[in-house]
Amino acid sequence: MNEFEMCPRFEKAVDVLSKRWVALIVFVLMQGPRRFGEIEGCLSNLSGKVLSDRLKEMENEGIIQRTVYPEMPVRIEYSLTAKGNALAPILGEISSWSSEWIELGVKQ
Template identity: 40%
Template structure:
């Protein structure tokens, strides 16, 4: 059974002309290597660009999990750390800053001694709830915790 090609010749030629930009260079942090991430300047690069663009916002080992916990309400920094015992303080700070920069998380600092900082989802962050919950549902149905993933 033959299927039609995903892209017409015209679209393949148009997508081939789109340039990409490097957002950071590969470097090592401890034993982890951070690889170069390519971000498209335009979403007209290919049919999968919208998926790629979405994944760029929630990429990283911890962003999806942080968003999941913030769906339940406002949390302080140490409350998030308690829920994610394997994350380092530096990594949590980095991930929260990126989520804040992308408009998904609101950081509220209260002028107290010691400083009180709370994190909550913005309206834009709340729009990711169906995505995060779909990932959770898929994980619940397709993984067995403590065992190797299903083939």
């Protein structure tokens, strides 16, 4: 019997994207750069602490970029990098799949 072995890169990608809120944050940032409060406002039930943690993790993974504008008060925006933008077709497919197969309010 052949033993199945998971590709380490695929496994890491799934690990990164399956963390709670990551895919939704990417989805929000697909519309363009956003400030922290704007991202938080788009995602109900997401605490500021968790958002902060996810943004740091995503920045460390190279998915998002944090830009600090030297204004008074300081303005900070988050945007997708090329690596983050490369997720757009994947999330678009998930959106299409969910429109066809997921019903709200009905347990599967």
